[in-house]
Amino acid sequence: MSRDTDPVLKNSRREAIIITIVWVAATSYCCAYSYWFGYNRPGRPLGIKDLDPVWGIPSWVFWGILAPWLVCSLFTFWFAGFYMVDDDLGTDRSAELDRDIREGGAE
Amino acid sequence: MNAAGVIHAQPPTLIALVLFTLVSLGLGVVANLVGRKGNFLEKYFLGNRSLGAFAVALTAAVMSGGTFVGFPSLVYSFGWVVGLWICSYMVAPLTILGILGKRIGQLSRRTGAITLPDLLRERFGSPTLGLLTSILVMFFLICNLIPQFKAGAVILRIVLPTETTNWFVTDESANSADVAYYVGLAIFTATVVAYTTYGGFLAAIWTDVFQSLIMAVGVLLLFPLAMHKAGGIEQATLKGMQLAGNGFGFGPGAGRAFHPLGLAVSFFFMWAITGMGQPSTLVRLMAFRDSRTLRWSIIYLTLYNMVIYVPLIFIFVAARSILPNLKSPDDAMPSLVISLANPYLAGLILAAPYGAVLSTVSGWLLIVSSGMVRDIYQRFLRPMASEKEIARASYLATVTVGLIAAVAAIRPPEYLQLIVVFSSTGMAAAFLMPALLGSFWRRTTATGAIAAMVIGTAVTLGLYLLGTLGPDRFHLDWLLPANPEIGAKSSFRPYYLLGLDPCIWSLVASLLAGVVGSLLSAPPKPERLSLFFDAQPPDAPASATLDLHPELGTKRA
Numbered sequence: 156m157s158r159d160t161d162p163v164l165k166n167s168r169r170e171a172i173i174i175t176i177v178w179v180a181a182t183s184y185c186c187a188y189s190y191w192f193g194y195n196r197p198g199r200p201l202g203i204k205d206l207d208p209v210w211g212i213p214s215w216v217f218w219g220i221l222a223p224w225l226v227c228s229l230f231t232f233w234f235a236g237f238y239m240v241d242d243d244l245g246t247d248r249s250a251e252l253d254r255d256i257r258e259g260g261a262e
Numbered sequence: 263m264n265a266a267g268v269i270h271a272q273p274p275t276l277i278a279l280v281l282f283t284l285v286s287l288g289l290g291v292v293a294n295l296v297g298r299k300g301n302f303l304e305k306y307f308l309g310n311r312s313l314g315a316f317a318v319a320l321t322a323a324v325m326s327g328g329t330f331v332g333f334p335s336l337v338y339s340f341g342w343v344v345g346l347w348i349c350s351y352m353v354a355p356l357t358i359l360g361i362l363g364k365r366i367g368q369l370s371r372r373t374g375a376i377t378l379p380d381l382l383r384e385r386f387g388s389p390t391l392g393l394l395t396s397i398l399v400m401f402f403l404i405c406n407l408i409p410q411f412k413a414g415a416v417i418l419r420i421v422l423p424t425e426t427t428n429w430f431v432t433d434e435s436a437n438s439a440d441v442a443y444y445v446g447l448a449i450f451t452a453t454v455v456a457y458t459t460y461g462g463f464l465a466a467i468w469t470d471v472f473q474s475l476i477m478a479v480g481v482l483l484l485f486p487l488a489m490h491k492a493g494g495i496e497q498a499t500l501k502g503m504q505l506a507g508n509g510f511g512f513g514p515g516a517g518r519a520f521h522p523l524g525l526a527v528s529f530f531f532m533w534a535i536t537g538m539g540q541p542s543t544l545v546r547l548m549a550f551r552d553s554r555t556l557r558w559s560i561i562y563l564t565l566y567n568m569v570i571y572v573p574l575i576f577i578f579v580a581a582r583s584i585l586p587n588l589k590s591p592d593d594a595m596p597s598l599v600i601s602l603a604n605p606y607l608a609g610l611i612l613a614a615p616y617g618a619v620l621s622t623v624s625g626w627l628l629i630v631s632s633g634m635v636r637d638i639y640q641r642f643l644r645p646m647a648s649e650k651e652i653a654r655a656s657y658l659a660t661v662t663v664g665l666i667a668a669v670a671a672i673r674p675p676e677y678l679q680l681i682v683v684f685s686s687t688g689m690a691a692a693f694l695m696p697a698l699l700g701s702f703w704r705r706t707t708a709t710g711a712i713a714a715m716v717i718g719t720a721v722t723l724g725l726y727l728l729g730t731l732g733p734d735r736f737h738l739d740w741l742l743p744a745n746p747e748i749g750a751k752s753s754f755r756p757y758y759l760l761g762l763d764p765c766i767w768s769l770v771a772s773l774l775a776g777v778v779g780s781l782l783s784a785p786p787k788p789e790r791l792s793l794f795f796d797a798q799p800p801d802a803p804a805s806a807t808l809d810l811h812p813e814l815g816t817k818r819a
Contacts, residue, residue: 159797163368168702171361174353181353182530189346190523194513201512203503211496213511216342220349224572227352228564234356235560241553244368247311248804249304252374252384255806256645 163242170239181227188219275421275600278609282476282617283453286469290457293464302653303640306462307632308376313549315558317467318359319566320474330477330615332682333571334598335591336750337578340520341502341510345575347521350534355563358537363547363556365701369794370548374804378541378629378693379637381548384805385700387790388708389641394715396637398692399541403626404667406685410626411447411671414454414619418446420596421612447671450620455664458624459657463549466624473617478569480599480611485573487602492580501583510582519748524761531765536686539694541629623667631659680754684726691718691768695776703780704795710780718772725764729757 193215195201209217304310337344366381373384378399383392419442457465492498499511506516514522521529537543550556581598588597599611635656640647647655695718696711730753733742745757756764789812792798793805803814 161368161795161797163364164702164795167364170364171702174356174360178353178357178530178534182350182527185346185349186523186526186530189513189526193342193346194523195509200508202508203500203511206499206511208496208499211494211499213342213499215512216345220345221572224349224352224568227356228568231353231356231564232561235360235557235564239360239553239557239560241557242364242368244364244553245371245798246800247371248374249376250301250374251804252380252806253301253303255374255804255810256640258810259645259806 163244166240166242170234173234173238177227177230181223185219185223189215193219274605275609275612278606278613279418279421279616282473282613285472286453286465286617286620287457289468289472290461290465293461293468296464302649303632303636303656304376306653306656307628307636308545308549309463309467311371311549312551313467313546313555314551315555315562317471318546318550318555318559319355319562320471330595330618332592334574334578334581334595335593336520337575338581338588338594339506339591340515340517341506341512341582342499342575342579343509343513343515343521346513346526347529348533348571348575350530350532351567351571354534354537355560355567357534358543359547359556359560359563362538362544362697362701363550364553366544366547366697367550367553367556369701372793372798372802372804374806375548377632377636378544379633381544382693382696382700382711383637385794386696386706386708386711387786387805387809388712391696391708391712391715392637392641394712395693395696396633398715398719399633399689400630402685402689402692403541403630404663404670406682407623407626407630407663407667408670408674409681410619410623411450411667412674414450414616414623415443415447415671417596417612417616417619418449419443422446444672447668451664451668454620454623454627455661458627458664459660462656463628466621466628469617469624470621473614473621474566476610476617477614478566480614481570481573481577483607484577484599484602484611488577488580488584488598491602492583495576495579498580498583501586502579505582505586514748518751519746520750522748522761524758525748525763528763528766531769532683532687532763535769536690536694536765539690539692539697540686541689541693542625544693544697545629623664627660627663627667630663631656634659634663680750680752684722684754684756687763687765687768688719688722690765691722691772694718694769695772699773699776699780704791705780705785706776707780707783707786709783710776710778713779714772714776717775718768721768721771722764725757725759725767726754729755733757 190196193201193213207214212221333344333348336347369375369385370381373381375381375384379392379395382395383389422442422445457469461468489495489498492501502510502516509516513526514520550559577598578594581594585594585597585601588594595615596612599608603611635652639655639659640652644651692715695714696706699706699714700711728736728738728742729745732745733739742757742759745755746761748758748761749755749763758764759767790805790808793802793808803811808814
């Protein structure tokens, strides 16, 4: 029996690890930046003067949400467009499973 | 507003919805004609694994009709912090489609699975796991269908002319708002059940694509109208802060601590991670055409999320200054559309949430009916059933599930949006870890998958019970502090242990249960595992064939 690891599994595992790292980075950055610059915290109430708008948008929203959204989207275009491997997913066995269900029922 | 206290749109809105409904019914007929070749079940419930990139992108991760009604109402109520609430959509296309996509696509082909219970049963060789999956899918999705039926009926109540419903009111004391709701429910049920039953999976997918495109057009048209009316986004923010308080411009939100840091982290799990474990997503990962399709669907979905969700935040921040005194924030979307756009354009935009509800319901109806037909009727009751009998059973199951949900929606429970969140969390807690561990970890066993499913579900149910009834009802007030007043205000709510949403606790518990359960049980058979984890020749048998004829494994070895 062949013991070579399935190439789809190998590629999927590598891609899943990279995606997980990106998700962790996005979560950490967006939550930390927004909390630090855009949240009312004990002893640090925020008001209109703290909006510091960029193109009319509160600066914590611009740098903490919209800028990373753009960066993540650009990364996604590169990752899905050029990095992910076009693997062969194999033959569809649904007709075989259908036969197996009937055969199992006949026994 | 009319005497019954209900918002009513103008007649052109009704015309747009009638056209939308006719297109949906037409798509059902075309889908039925197109997919006549091949195995009935695979065609009816999986569209012969033929989904293209556009269809996968626009149908895999758009949550439901509530997304287009509930999300705007949150922005209107709590302000800019809702941008942080939704912003994990920036990575959601990658996580939801990219992490499990190719492996689920491959495993479903290698096993021949056409439903989620099919997939888990075949991957782990466990009929018990298949049956448990079917029961949980049915429980959570029927919970989810009831609010969707209500949402469909409510939209129709808004657009139906009052004369239509007054015709049914014979007693002067009758409440015309109730009658309008029942008429709306009847029309909605008849439409969605008809085209789903006739057209199957492809009809559900095509309607979903159609409504997603209409929604994108609607949002892009609404954006300049709202910005112009509000005098720009900076003015809108300042006015919103004057009206709702400084919290409108900052976290954790206006009026209450809607989105503190713990929930901000939680919602990166909620959208980007739990989305991976939804049966509707997993079914689409079994249905896409090939890897190239998957890659392009990730790109399309990323673009779609930017085009839809970023402008929606701006539009409903502006809505607070345009319509400052809305009685119910849930009316923010229809009220803004009716007040800003001309009646025909309003009709087009309002048709989109209606279409979102239609397509969500049709997709879920098929998942529940496929579970009933494939995983219970064919597997346990009638394995020798002919193709014709299976087809009849599928049509009957789809109609029956639709009617059950409609009857339950006659007296729908309160707190509908929270029931949707609860069910989505429950489904992710039940199915994500079995799918993830089963895809990437050889040592996962059926016992581990069952443990992950049961413990994940139990933690979700437990935290919702604890939050709704309070720790004191369980004599746990000596151990657990009172539930923090965070998130949306409601009496049906989860217990936010350490300020985090239950999705985090239930996923962690499910993962631990899956790992411990697997390590404590006997390792799976190597020849079975080899089918899923090792490179295979083209003539390798399906796992069910190997179970029926174990000698095949010996020969190959």
